[in-house]
Amino acid sequence: MGKEITSRQQDYAQWYNDLIIKAGLADYSAVRGCMVIKPYGFALWENMRDALDRMFKETGHVNAYFPLFVPKSLFEAEEKNAEGFAKECAVVTHYRLKTDPDNKGKLIVDPEAKLEEELVVRPTSEAIIWNTYKGWIQSYRDLPILVNQWANVVRWEMRTRLFLRTAEFLWQEGHTAHSSKQEAIEEAEKMLEVYADFAENWMAVPVIKGVKTANERFAGAEDTYCIEALMQDGKALQAGTSHFLGQNFAKAFDVKFSDKENKLDYVWATSWGVSTRLIGGLVMTHSDDDGLVLPPKIAPLQVVIVPIFKGEEQLKAIAEKVNGITKELKAMGISVKFDDSDNNRPGWKFAQYEMQGVPVRLAIGARDLENNVIEVARRDTKEKISVSMDGIATYIKNLLDDIQESMFNKAKAYRDAHITKADSWDEFVKLLDEKGGFIAAHWDGTPETEDKIKELTKATIRCIPLNNEQENGTCVFSGKPSTQRVLFARAY
Amino acid sequence: MGKEITSRQQDYAQWYNDLIIKAGLADYSAVRGCMVIKPYGFALWENMRDALDRMFKETGHVNAYFPLFVPKSLFEAEEKNAEGFAKECAVVTHYRLKTDPDNKGKLIVDPEAKLEEELVVRPTSEAIIWNTYKGWIQSYRDLPILVNQWANVVRWEMRTRLFLRTAEFLWQEGHTAHSSKQEAIEEAEKMLEVYADFAENWMAVPVIKGVKTANERFAGAEDTYCIEALMQDGKALQAGTSHFLGQNFAKAFDVKFSDKENKLDYVWATSWGVSTRLIGGLVMTHSDDDGLVLPPKIAPLQVVIVPIFKGEEQLKAIAEKVNGITKELKAMGISVKFDDSDNNRPGWKFAQYEMQGVPVRLAIGARDLENNVIEVARRDTKEKISVSMDGIATYIKNLLDDIQESMFNKAKAYRDAHITKADSWDEFVKLLDEKGGFIAAHWDGTPETEDKIKELTKATIRCIPLNNEQENGTCVFSGKPSTQRVLFARAY
Numbered sequence: 001m002g003k004e005i006t007s008r009q010q011d012y013a014q015w016y017n018d019l020i021i022k023a024g025l026a027d028y029s030a031v032r033g034c035m036v037i038k039p040y041g042f043a044l045w046e047n048m049r050d051a052l053d054r055m056f057k058e059t060g061h062v063n064a065y066f067p068l069f070v071p072k073s074l075f076e077a078e079e080k081n082a083e084g085f086a087k088e089c090a091v092v093t094h095y096r097l098k099t100d101p102d103n104k105g106k107l108i109v110d111p112e113a114k115l116e117e118e119l120v121v122r123p124t125s126e127a128i129i130w131n132t133y134k135g136w137i138q139s140y141r142d143l144p145i146l147v148n149q150w151a152n153v154v155r156w157e158m159r160t161r162l163f164l165r166t167a168e169f170l171w172q173e174g175h176t177a178h179s180s181k182q183e184a185i186e187e188a189e190k191m192l193e194v195y196a197d198f199a200e201n202w203m204a205v206p207v208i209k210g211v212k213t214a215n216e217r218f219a220g221a222e223d224t225y226c227i228e229a230l231m232q233d234g235k236a237l238q239a240g241t242s243h244f245l246g247q248n249f250a251k252a253f254d255v256k257f258s259d260k261e262n263k264l265d266y267v268w269a270t271s272w273g274v275s276t277r278l279i280g281g282l283v284m285t286h287s288d289d290d291g292l293v294l295p296p297k298i299a300p301l302q303v304v305i306v307p308i309f310k311g312e313e314q315l316k317a318i319a320e321k322v323n324g325i326t327k328e329l330k331a332m333g334i335s336v337k338f339d340d341s342d343n344n345r346p347g348w349k350f351a352q353y354e355m356q357g358v359p360v361r362l363a364i365g366a367r368d369l370e371n372n373v374i375e376v377a378r379r380d381t382k383e384k385i386s387v388s389m390d391g392i393a394t395y396i397k398n399l400l401d402d403i404q405e406s407m408f409n410k411a412k413a414y415r416d417a418h419i420t421k422a423d424s425w426d427e428f429v430k431l432l433d434e435k436g437g438f439i440a441a442h443w444d445g446t447p448e449t450e451d452k453i454k455e456l457t458k459a460t461i462r463c464i465p466l467n468n469e470q471e472n473g474t475c476v477f478s479g480k481p482s483t484q485r486v487l488f489a490r491a492y
Numbered sequence: 493m494g495k496e497i498t499s500r501q502q503d504y505a506q507w508y509n510d511l512i513i514k515a516g517l518a519d520y521s522a523v524r525g526c527m528v529i530k531p532y533g534f535a536l537w538e539n540m541r542d543a544l545d546r547m548f549k550e551t552g553h554v555n556a557y558f559p560l561f562v563p564k565s566l567f568e569a570e571e572k573n574a575e576g577f578a579k580e581c582a583v584v585t586h587y588r589l590k591t592d593p594d595n596k597g598k599l600i601v602d603p604e605a606k607l608e609e610e611l612v613v614r615p616t617s618e619a620i621i622w623n624t625y626k627g628w629i630q631s632y633r634d635l636p637i638l639v640n641q642w643a644n645v646v647r648w649e650m651r652t653r654l655f656l657r658t659a660e661f662l663w664q665e666g667h668t669a670h671s672s673k674q675e676a677i678e679e680a681e682k683m684l685e686v687y688a689d690f691a692e693n694w695m696a697v698p699v700i701k702g703v704k705t706a707n708e709r710f711a712g713a714e715d716t717y718c719i720e721a722l723m724q725d726g727k728a729l730q731a732g733t734s735h736f737l738g739q740n741f742a743k744a745f746d747v748k749f750s751d752k753e754n755k756l757d758y759v760w761a762t763s764w765g766v767s768t769r770l771i772g773g774l775v776m777t778h779s780d781d782d783g784l785v786l787p788p789k790i791a792p793l794q795v796v797i798v799p800i801f802k803g804e805e806q807l808k809a810i811a812e813k814v815n816g817i818t819k820e821l822k823a824m825g826i827s828v829k830f831d832d833s834d835n836n837r838p839g840w841k842f843a844q845y846e847m848q849g850v851p852v853r854l855a856i857g858a859r860d861l862e863n864n865v866i867e868v869a870r871r872d873t874k875e876k877i878s879v880s881m882d883g884i885a886t887y888i889k890n891l892l893d894d895i896q897e898s899m900f901n902k903a904k905a906y907r908d909a910h911i912t913k914a915d916s917w918d919e920f921v922k923l924l925d926e927k928g929g930f931i932a933a934h935w936d937g938t939p940e941t942e943d944k945i946k947e948l949t950k951a952t953i954r955c956i957p958l959n960n961e962q963e964n965g966t967c968v969f970s971g972k973p974s975t976q977r978v979l980f981a982r983a984y
Contacts, residue, residue, distance in 0.1 A: 027627070029624065030563055030620065030624075031561045031563060031611065034559035034561060036559065037556055037557040038556055039554035039555065039556045042556045042557055043554065043555070063531065063534045063538065064530055065528070065529040066528050067523040067526035067527075069526060069582075071522055071523060072599060074522055076597070082589075088587070088588065090561075090584045090587055091584060091585065091586040091587070092582045092583060092585075093584075093586065094582075095580070095581070095583070096579055096580065097579075097612070098578065105571060107564060107567070107574060109585065120589070121584065128521070135519070141835070154560065156587040168559055
């Protein structure tokens with residue numbers, strides 16, 4: 001703690017890694033591509049998870065839990081989905097180790113304990129869940145099923161980065177079943193709204209709601225809705241997706257229902273998920289060269305109070321006053337810590353809490369006590385002011401609201417300033433290289449053009465925004481006619 | 493729903509399975525030995541998890557998350573632990589599937605994607621965690637580490653039963669690191685107290701706190717503390733364990749700290765866990781031939797209100813009255829559902845909520861409305877009485893407390909009546925076969941005798957109770973001298 005990190009200017013990627021480690025959010029592990037989520041990072045995830053979980057329940061969803069393993073024969077049943085994940089999945093082939101006869105104290109895989117059918121560690125759970133739903137659904141009366149699961153999943157990514165792309169990650173995956181196409185589409189759209197609400201109003205991360213092109217769609221989906229955020233280096237980050245799955249999984253697993261007229265039809269499906277990746281997006285949206293900047297509504301610790309004292313007597317007098325304040329703050333539902341440890345000097349503590357992104361830091365010394373004031377420092381703007389201790393709790397409560405709001409506004413101003421129209425290929429390339437951000441450009445609607453642009457620039461179509469303005473134009477790459485601009489960006 | 497289940501008398505094991513399925517707690521899955529935890533079962537688990545999580549946090553613990561996979565070389569580092577789990581672990585050997593060239597649409601394991609080192613799916617996380625702690629601990633200032641993890645684990649059990657023994661299960665595992673032996677032992681004991689508190693005061697399941705014999709100890713522990721419960725068929729169930737691990741894992745992973753005098757020593761450890769198995773114990777402690785009986789403090793739904801009506805008009809009048817009651821109950825923090833669906837008749841609903849173990853059922857018809865009364869049925873005793881609607885919310889609040897308490901008392905009376913002393917081998921065998929429960933008998937302290945008794949009777953030493961009374965006697969099997977009775981039972 002208290003040590004410096006690489007600046008964003010110097011090396012953005014290194015800044016990010018330094019920050020994650022130094023702030024104590026996560027740690028590398030002995031398992032390739034897997035991370036350890038440390039207590040501070042996990043407390044942040046708990047706050048995010050709990051807020052989302054409440055939103056899911058308020059929209060009528062319930063939680064359940066399905067097996068970690070997917071038998072290969074189920075995994076391959078929905079062909080596009082299988083094709084999409086086959087190249088990156090961990091496979092369990094044996095169920096026992098035995099002592100190595102040639103190497104005392106070592107173990108080897110017992111060749112006699114080979115599974116008849118291999119098990120895939122779930123990269124996503126549509127297959128195992130739709131195989132289960134088959135037994136739960138007979139009639140329209142059994143629908144809708146509105147189930148969510150909080151779970152770990154594994155995707156054998158070759159290039160991993162803490163939180164952003166790890167071989168194992170934590171997420172939630174909603175899997176719903178419906179009696180009509182329209183209802184399923186509405187569900188997928190509703191959950192996209194929930195995600196956008198959460199990103200903007202809890203994480204203070206502005207997002208663009210849109211729909212993916214066929215190229216970028218979830219494997220097995222008819223349509224993938226997404227929320228896209230913009231990081232400080234001008235790269236986009238897909239923060240959440242909601243899929244309308246049509247009847248693809250119902251057909252793959254033969255899940256039919258009889259409707260009110262007793263006619264049999266395949267069930268309609270959605271799935272939707274956000275993951276610990278959100279933490280990466282949160283960090284890269286708000287943080288600075290001194291460390292994390294966390295929005296108050298999900299910060300593990302909202303207020304820290306640091307005493308500045310010489311000797312026990314002064315500390316005692318300060319503590320007495322502070323106890324009253326912490327009590328008031330806690331009664332308001334604000335999390336607060338009084339750091340009276342004498343292991344470290346105040347300056348060290350300041351740096352530590354800045355690194356950890358605690359939204360508000362209060363400092364109080366003997367003279368402040370005499371003057372009935374306290375120093376209030378906000379993490380986001382680094383402003384420090386001296387405030388009267390009368391009514392300090394209410395002051396802080398309002399300040400936290402203010403920080404939440406201004407963090408969002410700042411991020412939104414940056415994001416809005418980085419949506420730029422490009423009307424020629426030169427302009428497109430120049431913008432990408434010099435300014436970054438989202439580029440709103442006409443596209444001819446073909447996967448070929450999209451592929452070609454990706455190949456040449458590494459930019460992809462992040463989304464076609466919902467309620468997108470329709471205008472006639474020509475594709476920025478092919479010159480063919482187009483009816484709307486789509487958003488391109490380089491992305492995480 | 494509403495269908496009958498096998499009676500306990502007829503076939504206890506079948507009763508249990510029927511009940512789990514019919515009450516909607518869990519379902520079988522396509523993966524051998526793995527279950528699906530259905531929404532009702534998961535809501536129960538959420539309540540248990542949340543209560544435990546609060547207790548862990550109140551005792552100073554924080555949550556974190558460690559990788560699902562344990563590289564084989566780490567897995568085998570602590571020899572006893574490895575030996576204990578090697579025979580039942582799922583092993584990941586490959587990280588990719590590919591299209592089967594001989595079978596279109598099918599996938600096979602890609603032989604070119606073989607891992608250099610196999611990964612064990614965690615059966616427990618001491619190895620991966622202590623390998624991580626090595627990087628976190630240098631000095632006594634870094635201690636204690638008081639970390640808990642909520643996770644899924646996999647143990648390849650050959651004979652599985654819903655909740656009681658499944659190949660994958662959900663649990664929490666605490667892993668703490670300390671600078672002294674004494675502190676670690678105190679931690680292990682403290683967490684045993686937390687478990688006992690939770691079992692008795694939330695689950696209404698009386699437990700005996702004790703310590704395991706060497707035979708029954710966790711692989712890698714110096715001492716295993718446990719709480720043991722008694723099921724209605726006279727078999728015991730280990731409901732939670734807390735291990736003093738000594739310096740075994742610190743030595744295996746070379747985790748040392750420098751103390752205040754700058755002397756290096758290995759770190760002291762504990763681990764402790766409870767799992768979804770608790771749900772099995774809960775079901776078998778309280779439930780009856782009509783279904784689940786759930787203690788109010790963890791029941792997903794505490795009160796259900798069923799209207800008995802003819803026509804819309806009557807329903808409307810009832811609903812108006814009921815809305816006031818539900819509002820009052822919710823304000824008291826009581827979960828309540830008004831089941832006004834017209835798909836099913838009241839009798840069907842009654843049976844359904846009995847099956848699901850909802851602690852209190854209210855029924856209200858047109859005449860009740862006239863008389864300002866409501867019918868209150870408690871699930872545990874099946875008592876029904878007519879109660880004035882004035883002050884009904886407070887009445888129900890007290891009733892829920894009463895149910896919680898009397899469920900515990902009933903289970904405790906049964907348990908206490910099933911701890912029987914045996915002073916001869918004949919008596920021991922007879923008690924086991926005819927009465928069941930715990931048998932308090934002298935034992936000569938040798939693993940050989942313990943093994944022999946297990947072989948002959950399937951009874952094991954469940955624990956040596958904490959603060960066990962000391963008395964001279966002779967071993968019930970060998971006739972050798974003994975200083976205390978220990979508790980034997982057949983167990984799940």
